[in-house]
Amino acid sequence: MFNIVVLASGRGSNFAALLAAQQRGDAPIHIRALLSDKAKAPALDLARNAGIAAVALAPRDYPDRASFDRALFARAGEFAPDLIVLAGYMRVIDAGVIGQWHGKAINIHPSLLPKYPGLHTHARALEAGDTLHGSSVHYVTAELDTGPVIAQVELPIRADDTTDTLASRLLTQEHRLLIATVDLIARGHIALGADGVALDGCTQRTPLKLNRRGTLTID
Ligand code: GRF
Numbered sequence: 001m002f003n004i005v006v007l008a009s010g011r012g013s014n015f016a017a018l019l020a021a022q023q024r025g026d027a028p029i030h031i032r033a034l035l036s037d038k039a040k041a042p043a044l045d046l047a048r049n050a051g052i053a054a055v056a057l058a059p060r061d062y063p064d065r066a067s068f069d070r071a072l073f074a075r076a077g078e079f080a081p082d083l084i085v086l087a088g089y090m091r092v093i094d095a096g097v098i099g100q101w102h103g104k105a106i107n108i109h110p111s112l113l114p115k116y117p118g119l120h121t122h123a124r125a126l127e128a129g130d131t132l133h134g135s136s137v138h139y140v141t142a143e144l145d146t147g148p149v150i151a152q153v154e155l156p157i158r159a160d161d162t163t164d165t166l167a168s169r170l171l172t173q174e175h176r177l178l179i180a181t182v183d184l185i186a187r188g189h190i191a192l193g194a195d196g197v198a199l200d201g202c203t204q205r206t207p208l209k210l211n212r213r214g215t216l217t218i219d
Helices: 013-024 042-049 065-077 095-099 121-127 163-186
Strands: 002-007 029-036 053-056 083-086 105-109 132-139 149-156 190-193 196-199 208-210
Touching: 002 013, 002 065, 002 163, 013 029, 013 042, 013 083, 013 163, 029 042, 029 065, 029 163, 042 053, 065 095, 083 163, 105 163, 121 132, 121 163, 132 163, 149 163, 163 190, 163 208
Parallel strands: 002 029, 002 083, 029 053, 083 105, 149 208
Antiparallel strands: 105 132, 132 149, 190 196
């Protein structure tokens, strides 16, 4: 089975969606642990209630960011993950630490990257007058939200959308995107090659797109 460790700082709805997919048998994955940098993250309770190892480490217990990241990723490594999934994990990771997980760590970000890395993506899309919003799953690098993009889901913005309505509509799509992407990775179809994201050995020029049926297709 394909082992996964999830990192989350908050609510954990993406973690829950992945777990539900595992339980339904929709993806050949085994979520081994949920790790967090926040002791009170609701995601930790979701993991505990599901009988999954829930681990919180506090950044303030470490002298600097690199030490914390080393400790957190060492703890993750104890679960022998084939993939580390950052799902609402709100910290940039030290370059030396994430470098050791090159091609083995992905993040889900609520924008159509390279648009809007960082925070407040829904508000920024609305302020810019965009008609299309979405979410991206990308490999994690040391720079915030800039690693090679694997897959995206697009969501039309409605004239009456607020940040709340947009965020909530997108979240449902994010869950589908994350499940479909992790499923393809777990089945060995996607990897990070020297030239970028490869699907069945072919380097992709553009991200895969999630269609209405929840399948990732080549654009
Ligand atoms: C999601 O919107 C994700 O894209 C972003 O943070 C949010 C996490 O939500 N990185 P949840 O904790 O998974 O519910």
